[in-house]
Amino acid sequence: MSERLPELAADADPDAVREALVSWYEADHRAFPWRRTDDPYRILVSEVMSQQTQLSRVEQAYADFLDRWPAVDDLAAADRGDVVAFWSDHSLGYNNRAKYLHEAAGQVVSEYDGEFPESPDELQELMGVGPYTANAVASFAFNAGDAVVDTNVKRVLHRAFGVPDDDAAFEEAATFLMPEGESRVWNNAVMELGGVACGGTPRCDEAGCPWRRWCHAYETGDFTAPDVPEQPSFEGSRRQFRGRVVGTLGEHDALALSELGPRVRVDYGGDTGEEWLRGLLSDLADDGLVELAERDGETVATLRR
Incomplete structure (x- = not known):
């Protein structure tokens, strides 16, 4: 790994970039309930529910789900039909996710003696758990994940540091920036940045984006990104x-x-x-x-x- 991200401004200290983001996140962030736990079962539930579902809908469904099945062994012992019915009643999207979540709980109980595996590779052995979800659980439950690279993160890296629209480049940049052994706070922080400050319509000043001083998009006014092909209005902004x-x-x-x-x-x-x-x-x-x-x-x- 190089000592500097090629796209990072010459006068930008990588440690200062990292510290600015973590300090911004720790000072104030959205208080989702799954951010207040390191229980891998609860984090897995939140991650599966959040796939293609608005977080505002997920919060109530998450609370209701855990009221009914508070631990992994409770879910493993549940009737699959009840889990699927819950999923449908709460408009959580594809019912297959409910089936996979139920089966994954069964695997944890029967194959891992009720203890979740901790590494991203091991977590992918669970039914329905792909690379992104496995990494999220490893990061937020065990602080043992890799750098998250989702749509929000790609948008942030492209705008802030000019990282080209290439999966390998995004992976390299995200890995370079994440402090070693700090996947829990870092991945939460960079996703929060993409969620509240660097969305499709950026809110740089309003959200107090900590990367404004280094950001290419903020300097140039060009906020296009891989998922934002049209330039947001600059006139009057x-x-x-x-x-x-x-x-x-x-x-x-x-x-x-x-x-x-x-x-x-x-x-x-x-x-x-x-x-x-x-x-x-x-x-x-x-x-x-x-x-x-x-x-x-x-x-x-x-x-x-």
Whole structure:
């Protein structure tokens, strides 16, 4: 493995990139119940339910399923028809997944004495458990997985670091970036980034994306990705106005907000007045691009050189 991801900016320290993401995730993330457990049975249930099903629907179904079959031996002893009926009643998609989950529980009880195997390769021996699900269970239950590479992760890596749309390239990049022995927190963090900040329509500033300072897409405004073939609107976007702030300050030594605002947008005022501008400048200051100071009773913005 090389010491640097080829696509990573020359001035980007890989350790800083890793720390920024993990810190962002640990500070605030969606509190799904399966993120509060390392029980492999519960994690397997959540992963199977989440396949092609909206997470908002999964949460209630997950709670109901575990109320009925709280442990792997309970599910193994259940009637398969009851499990399939539950799956159908909760609109969880393909009923074969219910059959496979039931059979996998039986395997754990009969072939592994009720203890889940821990490695991705061993977990794939369970019925219906493919490479992605096996790796997720190994990561989140045992902290023993590889780097997850799903659609969200591909989108993030393509946008942030220009990783080409190639499975081998994505695999290499994801493996390079994941801290050794930290698959649980890392895979949760990078999937959270793709889910809340770097979706089809990016929410870079709103979600406080920790990779903005290194991100190719954020710098260029081109947020296309393998699963997002059309460029999201740039005209009138927060990214556009960030660029205008930086461009305007680049032409002046310093500007008070009352001078900067009208130069950034012609309709400056009201909902897009000083409060809006301060929010924009706060994000830019957090990214190390702008400095703010109080002079003669006014806030003055200066571009960091």
